[in-house]
Amino acid sequence: MCGxxxxxxxxxxxxxxxxxxxxxxxxxxxxxxxxxxxxxxVRRHDDSAQLALDALWWGYRPHWADDKAPQPINATVEKVATSPYFRGAFAHHRCLVPADGWYEWLTVDGRKQPHYLTRSDDEPLWFAGIWMERPDGKPGCAILTEPARGVAQAIHSRMPLILDQQSLEPWLDPELTDRETIRQRVHHLPHDQLTHWPVSTRVNKPVEDDPAMIEPVS
Known part of the structure; x- marks a missing residue:
């Protein structure tokens, strides 16, 4: 997952x-x-063909859902194109979430040790996402996840869907709405470009936020 x-x-x-x-x-x-x-x-607004770097609420709830509907932060690649909750956004409201890395927790001797996963070349990552206007009128999003690949498998069973550079434009193309066409045009980043290391358990607390969060620990 990606949390x-x-x-x-x-x-x-x-x-x-x-x-x-x-x-x-x-x-x-x-x-x-x-x-x-x-x-x-990064997304396209409904009334504009131009891409924009925008702020989205990390919690997906479509505008037609009631107040008791779930607010998932992730959507699986296995179901995002077919689930009634997500398929409209997958077809028409795809977005990209930039990141430099993400955290996952590995259980070691009964304790959860956070690891930081990132690109070995220090380039930014682009997570595939979907968005939809929420009941309050504000845009909310979810990050797509897939089965973990490469070194990420050692930390968690799932990981965010990270796109390679050639897939960014097709993913945001409003003319592409068919699942199979999107699958043929969009590819994930090769897993051999990823690396990871253990980091401080300070990341467990959302209020903690500074560069030391990503520093390796022994």
């Missing part, structure tokens, strides 16, 4: 990779991004 991640790459580097227009302001580095907060994402 905590870090994003500390600057706005210009993210914008350049997707050829986004530069805007005023900057992204504040976050080393412990938790669910139920505003996160940075």
């Amino acid at each position: 905590r991640f870090a994003l500390y790459s600057d706005f210009p580097s993210l914008a350049r990779s997707l050829k986004l227009p530069l805007a005023e302001g900057e992204l504040l580095p976050r080393y412990n991004v938790a669910p139920g907060t505003w996160i940075t994402a």
Whole structure:
């Protein structure tokens, strides 16, 4: 799954990779991004064909759902295209969530040890996501997950769906709505580009947020 991640790459580097227009302001580095907060994402608004770096609420609940409906932070690749709860967003409201890495917990001797997973070349990651207007009128999103691959398998059974550079544009293409077509055009980042290391249990507390969060511990 993906329940905590870090994003500390600057706005210009993210914008350049997707050829986004530069805007005023900057992204504040976050080393412990938790669910139920505003996160940075790339999406197209319904009334615009232009891509935008935007703020989405990390918690998905479609506008037609009632107040008791779930607010998942993740959607599995196995069900996102067919589940009535997600399929509309998968077809028409896909987004990208930039990250520099994410956290997973490995049980060792009865204790959960957090690990930080990231690219070995220090380039940003792009998580595949879906979004939908929530009942309160604000946009909410979920990050797609898939079975863990490569070194990530040693830490957790699932991982975020990370797209390679060539898949970013097709994933955000509003003309692509068919599941099989999307599967043919979109590919995940090769697993041999990932690495990980154990980090402090401070990450367990969402209020903790500083560069030391991603430093290796023995």
